[in-house]
Amino acid sequence: xxxxxxxxxxxxxxxxxxxxxxxxxxxxxxxxxxxxxxxxxxxxxxxxxxxxxxxxxxxxxxxxxxxxxxxxxxxxxxxxxxxxxxxxxxxxxxxxxxxxxxxxxxxxxxxxxxxxxxxxxxxxxxxxxxxxxxxxxxxxxxxxxxxxxxxxxxxxxxxxxxxxxxxxxxxxxxxxxxxxxxxxxxxxxxxxxxxxxxxxxxxxxxxxxxxxxxxxxxxxxxxxxxxxxxxxxxxxxxxxxxxxxxxxxxxxxxxxxxxxxxxxxxxxxxxxxxxxxxxxxxxxxxxxxxxxxxxxxxxxxxxxxxxxxxxxxxxxxxxxxxxxxxxxxxxxxxxxxxxxxxxxxxxxx
Numbered sequence: 001x002x003x004x005x006x007x008x009x010x011x012x013x014x015x016x017x018x019x020x021x022x023x024x025x026x027x028x029x030x031x032x033x034x035x036x037x038x039x040x041x042x043x044x045x046x047x048x049x050x051x052x053x054x055x056x057x058x059x060x061x062x063x064x065x066x067x068x069x070x071x072x073x074x075x076x077x078x079x080x081x082x083x084x085x086x087x088x089x090x091x092x093x094x095x096x097x098x099x100x101x102x103x104x105x106x107x108x109x110x111x112x113x114x115x116x117x118x119x120x121x122x123x124x125x126x127x128x129x130x131x132x133x134x135x136x137x138x139x140x141x142x143x144x145x146x147x148x149x150x151x152x153x154x155x156x157x158x159x160x161x162x163x164x165x166x167x168x169x170x171x172x173x174x175x176x177x178x179x180x181x182x183x184x185x186x187x188x189x190x191x192x193x194x195x196x197x198x199x200x201x202x203x204x205x206x207x208x209x210x211x212x213x214x215x216x217x218x219x220x221x222x223x224x225x226x227x228x229x230x231x232x233x234x235x236x237x238x239x240x241x242x243x244x245x246x247x248x249x250x251x252x253x254x255x256x257x258x259x260x261x262x263x264x265x266x267x268x269x270x271x272x273x274x275x276x277x278x279x280x281x282x283x284x285x286x287x288x289x290x291x292x293x294x295x296x297x298x299x300x301x302x303x304x305x306x307x308x309x310x311x312x313x314x315x316x317x318x319x320x321x322x323x324x325x326x327x328x329x330x331x332x333x334x335x336x337x338x339x340x341x342x343x344x345x346x347x348x349x
Contacts, residue, residue: 248339
């Protein structure tokens with residue numbers, strides 16, 4: 001019997017996500033005005049649950065052609081260009097889907113085990129606030145939300161969006177102002193939940209040097225979870241815009257202005273990188289002009305510089321499949337566990 005238990009324990013440890021984020025990596029927000037946590041209905045409307053995984057990023061640099069005339073020579077210098085596109089290798093959308101499905105199941109199980117009812121999208125649609133919103137079925141990946149990222153939502157999860165653009169980008173409303181408190185009030189103060197994760201894997205740096213007439217693009221492989229990113233720039237950003245967030249958040253009620261009466265949230269304090277996942281750390285491409293010089297007595301010295309364009313659009317960053325999955329799964333589980341624990345504790349105060 002002891003041997004059998006040991007086998008099951010080893011199997012569990014092998015498949016269970018490891019702890020990735022520690023207490024020092026996670027920022028906890030606990031705001032509960034007028035004891036809103038215990039006054040609000042014991043019901044949660046999950047406005048959004050998604051993860052964005054970066055799968056591709058590109059950058060380019062170029063120099064312009066120029067001509068220089070001197071007394072005894074003319075120099076023609078053509079422009080140079082370097083372009084790099086880095087694509088992830090070793091994981092695919094099916095892996096992302098499984099990661100998100102498992103995280104969602106864990107999240108819902110924790111809430112329902114504490115007696116919270118999950119408000120469905122159909123129930124929310126009965127309220128006037130959502131009369132012009134669209135119900136979306138989860139489980140379909142999309143690359144329209146942010147350039148280079150694949151957004152994945154859980155299978156079996158239905159959610160509402162304010163608008164879907166022609167390109168397929170989903171908008172939940174709010175813009176620069178967070179509409180969550182008003183939404184909660186319109187839904188009779190139920191808890192509005194948002195669960196989002198952002199996993200970039202590479203940083204590209206493009207450089208042009210007109211003095212040496214060369215261009216280069218450097219790629220630093222850095223698989224991580226980001227607290228906030230600018231979807232237009234694919235880089236770490238600051239609060240105040242329609243950014244991509246990593247968070248587990250619950251809000252309820254509408255206070256003065258547009259503030260909630262209750263806000264329980266956890267998020268990474270800063271970007272947390274995952275080591276030992278990718279084979280390569282850096283990739284670099286450089287294009288430099290090549291010069292051929294010749295002169296003849298009695299003739300103007302002519303310097304012809306050739307700068308053939310160099311385009312590199314298919315660099316692949318190979319990752320360890322299991323290490324990648326474990327890092328994302330572990331980070332998501334750590335944030336969800338901490339977020340739900342904080343939320344439950346605040347509703348019992």
